[in-house]
Amino acid sequence: MSESALRLVWIYPDLLSTYGDRGNVLVVERRARQRGLQVERIDVRSDQQVPTSGDIYLIGGGEDRPQRLAGERIRQDPGLHRAVENGAIVFGVCAGFQILGHEFVDDRGQRTAGLGLLDVWSTRGESHRNVGDILAEPDPRLGLPTMTGFENHQGITHLGQGVSPLARVTVGGGNGTGDGTEGAWRDTVFGTYLHGPVMARNPAVADLLIKLALDVSALPPADNTWYDALRSERISAAQQQTA
Template sequence: MTKTVKRVRIAHLYPELLNLYGDRGNLLALVRRLALRGFEAEVRRIGVGDAFRPDEHDLVFLGGGQDYEQAILMADLLAHKAAAIREAVEDDRAFLCICGGYQLMGRYYRTAEGRQLDFVGALDLWTVGGEKRLIGNTAYRSDLLEQAGKDPWIVGFENHSGRTFLGAGVKPLATVVRGHGNNGDDGTEGAAYRNVFGTYSHGSVLPKNPGFADLVLERALARRYGEDGPLAPLDDAYERLAQTAALRALSVDRSRRNG
């Protein structure tokens, strides 16, 4: 009798439009870390005009896009996918949303001129356009990761003009130690709600932060197969070197909560 390979279905939403600097690395990380544990990852590309059904995916990935690219998908997103995304979120499907994709999951975006654009509304957060872009290397520390028994540090690179604010319905993913985070003001970075994780980190974020990658995967596997233990550890020597070098470049001491 052959053992059935467990499959994880990953949806890549708008792969041709939300694929800014390094988003591909996040998918590579998800697929690689599943494969090394004997799971089979299936990545489905879902673009403008393609159906998105909330019950067909274990993990949904949304990357970032440039403004003109995001403008192209807005009508399709709001008319044909937003309700299904909200349903999938409430049904505890795992999501990883980066930068523009993170903003899109919120309630709305208000431009610097005061014009308000409705977004998906799956997360209780909103974004306000800013003048100066928030750009640079970042180091964040996540209590959420620590509580899950993971390395709490997330290193990456942020590049956004929008300022995101969190409502009472979501928790921050992490605390800013270096960089700007959600809005450059309140010290929060990213958001977490049910099995949804949003962050401004490019980098790509997952390869260098394997603890974060595994947390996202564990949530997807728990929902699909009811496996609630941690994933088997991997030899993350190169991953750890890259993360440590990034922390060192920002003069962050990983043993201190505030770096």
């Protein structure tokens, strides 16, 4: 293990990795290596302890029961909280996003405590499910281009005063609250409902996490040919949904 390596932690791939969310860790790893960075990737299964020394932690989506099991196990493990206290970056998708909040509704219809790393709480929509392509304009402070992804969730995530929306939707449902918000972020903790996987559709998000982990304002250029083609295709498809 190199002390100078970027430490990338993929939390509970055995429970939380739906809709290709494993692709997020692959993209962040590749984007770092394209810049000549050494990367140490750590896949943490749900029967293992979360290390405290990671730089970037990624959490994927999952069905209701795996989400509950993941929430129960990670609440009993102080590793992620200690990592955030040390300045680590955390990015959660869908179920992972909900787990980062104060509470969510589990597969038994019960309110279940989350980690409280984001000031959000999630309920469940009774009659509507957000499904399909989504476009969203990120918080300008993040310096990101239009985000593209797809959503498939019945969750409704409410934002408290301690967070900002990650983005504002132009196509799609986002957080499901009807106010146009999508995801949430504060300091080094981020959450979103976007699958796709979101990093493959939005490599600038992966680059943002790397920059935050390295505490730099810019990275050397990388080949975006494949990513740009995918983004163009999916943005066009999403726009046609509303045409």
